[in-house]
Amino acid sequence: MDTNNIELITKLVVEAINKSETSKHGFLVPVGVSARHVHLTQEHVEVLFGPGYQLTKKKDLMGGQFASNEQVTLVGLKLRAIENVRILGPVRKASQVEVSATDALKLGIKAPVRESGDIAGSAPIALVGPKGALYLKEGCIIAMRHIHMSPQDAMAAGVNNGDVVSVKADNERGTVFNHVKIRVDDSFTLEMHIDTDEANAAKIAQGDTVTILK
Template sequence: MEKKEVKVLVHASGRHVHLSEADLKTLFGPEAEIRPKRVLGADGKGDFLSDLKVEVVGPEGKSFSCSVLGPARRETQVEVSYTEGRMIGAVPPLGDSGKLEGTMPVCLRGPYGSVKLTRGMFVARRHVHLTPDDAERIGVKNNDPCDLRIEGARPTTFHGVIAKVPPREVGMEVSDVHLDYDEWNACALFQQDGGWLSRGE
């Protein structure tokens, strides 16, 4: 039987930091706030890019600048690609946003101070924010694995794309996949912005 597929948007997610309120104040000062610069996501809801940047420092002292996303989180986390991790001498584990057990220690530096995290840096598992209607069309539920098929110059299929399906009352209207830039470049997605999603095996 032929697999059912839905067309989804595909976004590249660059390295970024989600800060707790306490770490925000330590890094940027007691009056600091995370203000929106650009809303992220296909539905225009949820996370936003701010104009704040921090230095992410690896175990060898190498560092790079990293954008801060808002709003503030309960606990600070740092999401990078494997290539970006190696730039600062780190090999972070795969992880999921908000689930920080087993993630990597890291140091953050801001204009006001620094923070040494005992955990929080990881490579985000590829995932799709799937509307309830699209989830029903391909027969998946929240946290089910999906397959993402990319056409074009470098055809690629990504397996193990985790479905994030919100309740209907959230009102999500557009399904979109989040890949990091290692994955994005591997299939030449700079030439297009979409793919086909189906239920994984």
């Protein structure tokens, strides 16, 4: 069974459980573990890959985004680097790099925890592609943990766009995540996004479920 089928089955099971009596104990959410990645403007795509270059799609993601086939190398202070970092499309109005705290330490940078898009005053970083290099004076962040959901899911969970909630992983680590931002949009499917550091510390894998605490 491929990954897409497993993710679909997980979502269907979560929906069924959330409609049952057990939902009174909290709202279940499947987890997506986000690896380091990059968002670029079209201008910066062309700096790294050549004039007129367009990102090519590898896999569709929620909200109209996609994982592209293109990858770059991240270079931090003292020329410390991380290779093969995937670009997500489509292109954006501002370039942004999302890493874990461990990545930031390896790169030698002080990346702040921010909501996606909030890059003012964030860490500087350099990117290297097959056709050129790019230096961002700001733009590298550690993404704030968050939950994507549709308006229907938000209504069922009793939350609104922009709310900040606590979420429990009910496994042997028994981790509670505080400061989890709710993001609601018609294009979203239900999923909590945490980075690889958070997933490893809480012993959570892609497709596991957590509960929004009442």
